[in-house]
Amino acid sequence: MEQLTISHVSKKYGRQVILEDLNCQLAPGKIYGLLGRNGAGKSTLLNIITGRIFPTNGTVALDKLGTNDQDRVLGQFYLMSESNLYPKRTTIQRMFDLADGSYGHFDYQNANRLLKAFGIDAKIQLSKLSTGLQTAAKLVVALNVNANYVFLDEPTLGLDANHRELFYKELVKSYQEKPRTFVLSTHLIDEIQQLVEHVLILADHHLIEDADVETLLDRAYTVTGPANLVDQYVAGLRVLSADQLGTVKTAYVFDQLDDQRVIPDQVKVGHYDLQKLFIGLTNGGSENE
Numbered sequence: 001m002e003q004l005t006i007s008h009v010s011k012k013y014g015r016q017v018i019l020e021d022l023n024c025q026l027a028p029g030k031i032y033g034l035l036g037r038n039g040a041g042k043s044t045l046l047n048i049i050t051g052r053i054f055p056t057n058g059t060v061a062l063d064k065l066g067t068n069d070q071d072r073v074l075g076q077f078y079l080m081s082e083s084n085l086y087p088k089r090t091t092i093q094r095m096f097d098l099a100d101g102s103y104g105h106f107d108y109q110n111a112n113r114l115l116k117a118f119g120i121d122a123k124i125q126l127s128k129l130s131t132g133l134q135t136a137a138k139l140v141v142a143l144n145v146n147a148n149y150v151f152l153d154e155p156t157l158g159l160d161a162n163h164r165e166l167f168y169k170e171l172v173k174s175y176q177e178k179p180r181t182f183v184l185s186t187h188l189i190d191e192i193q194q195l196v197e198h199v200l201i202l203a204d205h206h207l208i209e210d211a212d213v214e215t216l217l218d219r220a221y222t223v224t225g226p227a228n229l230v231d232q233y234v235a236g237l238r239v240l241s242a243d244q245l246g247t248v249k250t251a252y253v254f255d256q257l258d259d260q261r262v263i264p265d266q267v268k269v270g271h272y273d274l275q276k277l278f279i280g281l282t283n284g285g286s287e288n289e
C-alpha cells in the first residue's frame with residue numbers, strides 16, 4: 001500500500017478561502033481522526049482527496065502512482081458521506097453490488113452479518129430507512145468495500161449509542177483483520193479518542209495539528225492550585241484556557257513541562273483529554289495568560 005500525499009492544496013469558493021496551502025501525508029494502515037469546528041473545511045478536504053471536487057490549487061497523490069493515473073488513485077479511495085449519491089430507489093443489496101462493481105471483491109458475507117446486527121433488511125430501499133439506519137447501511141458498505149483508504153465523513157450521524165458502539169467495535173475488528181487507512185471526520189471526539197492513532201485538526205484554513213494522539217496528549221497538562229502559584233508555575237508556557245473557582249485555578253497547558261520547573265507543594269499536575277485540547281486549540285487559545 002502506498003502513502004497518500006496532499007501537497008499545497010487550496011480551495012476557494014469565489015473569494016471565500018476554505019483551505020489554504022494544506023500539506024500532509026496519510027500513511028497506509030492507520031486510523032486517523034479529522035477534526036475541525038463546523039465549517040472548518042473537513043468535508044471539502046475529503047471531497048478533494050476522493051476526487052468529488054477539484055482543489056483550486058495543489059495535488060493529491062499516491063506514492064508510486066503520482067497524480068497522473070487518476071483512475072488508479074481514486075480506485076483506492078472510498079468516501080462515505082452524508083450526501084446521498086444513490087438513485088432514489090436503490091436498495092441496500094444494490095449498494096453492495098455497486099461497491100463490488102466499482103472496487104471488486106466486496107465482502108458480502110461480512111456485510112450481510114453486519115446488516116443483521118444493525119437490524120436492516122438487504123431488500124429495503126436506502127431512502128426508506130430512518131436517518132440513523134441510512135448511516136448504518138452506508139457504514140456497512142464502507143467497512144466492506146475493497147479500498148485501501150476509507151474516508152468516513154460524520155460516520156455516526158443519527159446513530160444511537162448502541163449502534164455507535166457497534167460501529168466502533170466493527171471498525172476495529174475490520175481494521176485488525178485487514179489493516180488499511182481509515183479517516184474519521186467527526187465531532188464526537190470523546191468517543192474516538194481511544195480509536196484513532198493520529199489526528200489532523202483543521203482551523204483557520206490550515207492544519208493546526210498533525211500528530212499522533214499520544215504525542216499530543218503528552219503535552220496536555222492541567223495545573224491546579226492557588227491561583228498565584230499556578231500563574232507563577234505556568235509563566236512562559238502555552239496555556240490554552242483556565243478555570244477558576246474561588247482562589248483555586250486550573251490552567252490547561254499545551255506545552256512540554258521541563259524538569260527544571262519545580263512544582264510547588266500545593267500545586268497538582270494532571271492530564272486532560274483530546275476533546276478539551278481540541279476546544280482549547282480551536283477557541284483561539286492564547287500563548288499565555
Ligand SMILES: Nc1ncnc2c1ncn2[C@@H]1O[C@H](COP(=O)(O)OP(=O)(O)OP(=O)(O)O)[C@@H](O)[C@H]1O
Pocket residue numbers: 013018036037038039040041042043044045
Ligand atoms: N459548493 C459550495 N459553494 C460555496 N461554499 C461552499 C460549498 N461547499 C462548501 N462551502 C463552504 O465551505 C466551508 C466549509 O464547509 P465544509 O462542509 O467543508 O465544512 P465541515 O468542516 O465539513 O463542516 P461541518 O462540521 O459543519 O460539517 C463552509 O463555509 C461552507 O459553507
